[in-house]
Amino acid sequence: DADVTQTPRNRITKTGKRIMLECSQTKGHDRMYWYRQDPGLGLRLIYYSFDVKDINKGEISDGYSVSRQAQAKFSLSLESAIPNQTALYFCATSAQGTDTQYFGPGTRLTVL
Amino acid sequence: AQSVTQLDSQVPVFEEAPVELRCNYSSSVSVYLFWYVQYPNQGLQLLLKYLSGSTLVKGINGFEAEFNKSQTSFHLRKPSVHISDTAEYFCAVSGTGNTPLVFGKGTRLSVIA
Numbered sequence: 558d559a560d561v562t563q564t565p566r567n568r569i570t571k572t573g574k575r576i577m578l579e580c581s582q583t584k585g586h587d588r589m590y591w592y593r594q595d596p597g598l599g600l601r602l603i604y605y606s607f608d609v610k611d612i613n614k615g616e617i618s619d620g621y622s623v624s625r626q627a628q629a630k631f632s633l634s635l636e637s638a639i640p641n642q643t644a645l646y647f648c649a650t651s652a653q654g655t656d657t658q659y660f661g662p663g664t665r666l667t668v669l
Numbered sequence: 670a671q672s673v674t675q676l677d678s679q680v681p682v683f684e685e686a687p688v689e690l691r692c693n694y695s696s697s698v699s700v701y702l703f704w705y706v707q708y709p710n711q712g713l714q715l716l717l718k719y720l721s722g723s724t725l726v727k728g729i730n731g732f733e734a735e736f737n738k739s740q741t742s743f744h745l746r747k748p749s750v751h752i753s754d755t756a757e758y759f760c761a762v763s764g765t766g767n768t769p770l771v772f773g774k775g776t777r778l779s780v781i782a
Contacts, residue, residue, distance in 0.1 A: 561712075590769060590770075592772075597678065597774060597775075598774055599675075599759060599772045599773055599774035599775045600713075600759065600772040601772075602769055602770075602771075605769050615769065647712060647713070649713075656701050656703075656718070656720070656763055656770075657703075657715055657718060658715075658770060659715075660705075660712035660713040660714070661712055662711065662712045663711075663712050
């Protein structure tokens with residue numbers, strides 16, 4: 558079984574809809590991250606959480622919100638999706654003190 | 670704050686030839702440096718990392734990178750590439766404290782038979 562899982566893997570939605578992307582991990586890591594990947598732009602950090610009670614904005618948090626429901630779960634929400642949020646979204650985890658991040662398989666989101 | 674510049678967006682190379690993917694970083698503090706690889710339709714996986722110690726770092730699949738503090742570079746090299754090395758490669762940097770990774774824009778390596 559994969560250590561970092563993301564659901565759904567693919568999603569097509571319409572402008573204005575609320576969307577939630579979910580991430581779960583079995584690695585026991587306390588730190589979790591959400592990134593989006595766009596062609597030619599690399600990965601950009603949306604939000605990150607160093608423990609259940611800690612939530613921090615990343616480089617491009619506008620239009621997104623997150624929830625850390627438990628140490629193993631970190632969800633990303635788009636309150637009202639817009640077409641320029643069409644991208645590949647990755648969740649990642651790391652353990653305190655190691656700095657190595659482990660990535661999920663990604664969610665491909667298309668907003669029409 | 671840290672930043673990363675990957676100097677080449679695409680690198681075509683023939684099979685069994687050597688390759689170097691270039692990465693420069695900017696930071697006012699000590700850094701950790703990473704190279705990740707993304708194979709088609711997959712997530713990212715760690716190739717290698719520099720935290721401290723020897724400036725020459727060896728990673729998986731025959732890749733290595735050298736940390737050069739004076740030139741603020743962390744170039745990735747492989748002496749002989751294979752078709753299976755075709756992928757996108759990302760350089761990333763973090764401060765040595767509790768700071769998240771900052772990624773470069775990626776270099777797409779295409780190995781030609």
